[in-house]
Amino acid sequence: AASVVAFRRLERELLRLGAPRALVSAARRSRADEIRHAREMAILAHRFGSRPASVEVAPQGERSPFAIALENAVEGCVRETYGAIVAAYQARTADDPELRSVLRRIARDEARHARLAHDVAAWLEPHLPSDERAAIARARESAIADLRAAVLRPPAADVARLAGMPRPREARALLHALEHEVLSRAA
Numbered sequence: 001a002a003s004v005v006a007f008r009r010l011e012r013e014l015l016r017l018g019a020p021r022a023l024v025s026a027a028r029r030s031r032a033d034e035i036r037h038a039r040e041m042a043i044l045a046h047r048f049g050s051r052p053a054s055v056e057v058a059p060q061g062e063r064s065p066f067a068i069a070l071e072n073a074v075e076g077c078v079r080e081t082y083g084a085i086v087a088a089y090q091a092r093t094a095d096d097p098e099l100r101s102v103l104r105r106i107a108r109d110e111a112r113h114a115r116l117a118h119d120v121a122a123w124l125e126p127h128l129p130s131d132e133r134a135a136i137a138r139a140r141e142s143a144i145a146d147l148r149a150a151v152l153r154p155p156a157a158d159v160a161r162l163a164g165m166p167r168p169r170e171a172r173a174l175l176h177a178l179e180h181e182v183l184s185r186a187a
Contacts, residue, residue, distance in 0.1 A: 076117020084110035094164030
């Protein structure tokens with residue numbers, strides 16, 4: 001649900017910065033995808049006896065192109081890309097057929113969102129000064145390092161089975177694919 005707000009903000013910022021229409025349209029479509037994802041996951045949460053936490057996002061002011069590019073690199077290029085890879089893995093391995101079906105759709109959407117992040121980076125980052133581009137590269141590498149540490153913690157056995165969450169060995173392999181994808185695009 002927080003992603004809905006993030007994509008709305010990105011859409012407005014891309015408009016303000018004069019981004020190509022395709023990027024603005026992709027941000028708008030991503031927002032619509034996230035609305036659908038939040039609904040689908042809420043239905044699944046209720047089915048499993050849970051209730052999604054409410055999401056509150058504090059109002060935020062206008063950001064600089066550097067701030068936009070920095071968040072895009074970490075949240076989009078790294079975390080969104082990894083999320084897409086994990087969702088595709090879960091769509092193949094989850095025990096629950098309804099969850100697999102939802103995750104197949106989400107994985108396709110998340111892959112498109114990751115592509116948007118890489119396209120925004122390719123459009124925005126070349127316009128930044130070299131010191132800002134270097135800071136973004138460091139942040140991207142730091143986000144990957146954070147994921148490296150996070151994947152060492154195994155999910156609960158029932159979550160791994162039911163939802164198809166990767167165990168550390170599989171998660172490291174997925175992360176290796178992410179590192180190749182993200183770092184080769186950033187080069």
